[in-house]
Amino acid sequence: MNEEIKNSEELAKSLNDPILRAEYAAPFDHYRPLLISQLLGSLLVYSGTLIYGQKPTYAKFKAIEVIARIPYQSWEVAAYTILTTFYSNEHRAIELTKISAFSRMAQDNETMHVVVLSQIVQRLHCQSFFRHTFIPFFFSFFYFWTVYILFLFSKRAAFDLNFLFESHAYEQYQKFLDVEGERLRQTPVTSDFLAFYGRHVRNEYELFELIRNDELIHRNHSVRESQSASY
Numbered sequence: 001m002n003e004e005i006k007n008s009e010e011l012a013k014s015l016n017d018p019i020l021r022a023e024y025a026a027p028f029d030h031y032r033p034l035l036i037s038q039l040l041g042s043l044l045v046y047s048g049t050l051i052y053g054q055k056p057t058y059a060k061f062k063a064i065e066v067i068a069r070i071p072y073q074s075w076e077v078a079a080y081t082i083l084t085t086f087y088s089n090e091h092r093a094i095e096l097t098k099i100s101a102f103s104r105m106a107q108d109n110e111t112m113h114v115v116v117l118s119q120i121v122q123r124l125h126c127q128s129f130f131r132h133t134f135i136p137f138f139f140s141f142f143y144f145w146t147v148y149i150l151f152l153f154s155k156r157a158a159f160d161l162n163f164l165f166e167s168h169a170y171e172q173y174q175k176f177l178d179v180e181g182e183r184l185r186q187t188p189v190t191s192d193f194l195a196f197y198g199r200h201v202r203n204e205y206e207l208f209e210l211i212r213n214d215e216l217i218h219r220n221h222s223v224r225e226s227q228s229a230s231y
């Protein structure tokens with residue numbers, strides 16, 4: 001496990017403490033994203049609720065996680081594109097390289113979420129090909145280019161949109177833990193990919209607690225990027 005992943009694993013584990021988590025979340029709990037991001041974010045959450053329902057379920061999480069990886073790939077590719085015009089500006093090059101580094105790490109983290117959730121839904125036979133595989137895959141194509149274009153014209157808007165997506169994911173995982181907690185504690189987790197990633201949990205409760213914390217880290221990081229963005 002590289003140093004950065006190790007640090008973010010430690011942060012994710014520390015956020016299991018409700019007091020620490022509340023302190024970590026508080027500065028951005030009332031963050032107001034740009035209007036364009038609010039419009040796109042509402043459309044995103046509304047469409048998701050329409051297709052997958054209000055209630056958090058394994059299959060809904062799998063669909064969410066397929067889509068959740070996309071902005072980080074877009075950021076990385078867009079940062080790479082912009083970097084071609086800023087080779088001679090070291091300050092901008094450092095700023096863009098830092099975004100690329102975080103987005104690569106977040107992609108790996110979201111990939112772990114989607115692989116583990118795919119194993120669970122496959123085992124439980126609780127997904128439909130059209131709703132949980134085809135739609136997220138098809139939607140991802142448009143989402144990728146929307147975020148890419150947004151990033152080129154307003155990095156802040158791209159980060160703010162991700163803040164809204166991650167806030168929604170964070171709330172959905174918390175709701176799932178609140179409602180299904182007892183059952184999740186009784187359900188063991190076996191995943192080679194999780195062990196390969198370097199994460200070890202005893203049951204689904206511990207798995208979903210850490211995934212919830214990951215989404216909170218992504219949410220806060222999106223705001224920090226937005227606040228330090230030059231445009």
Ligand SMILES: [Fe+2]
Nearest residue numbers: 065068110113
């Ligand atoms: Fe995720």
Ligand SMILES: [Fe+2]
Nearest residue numbers: 068166215218
């Ligand atoms: Fe996330």
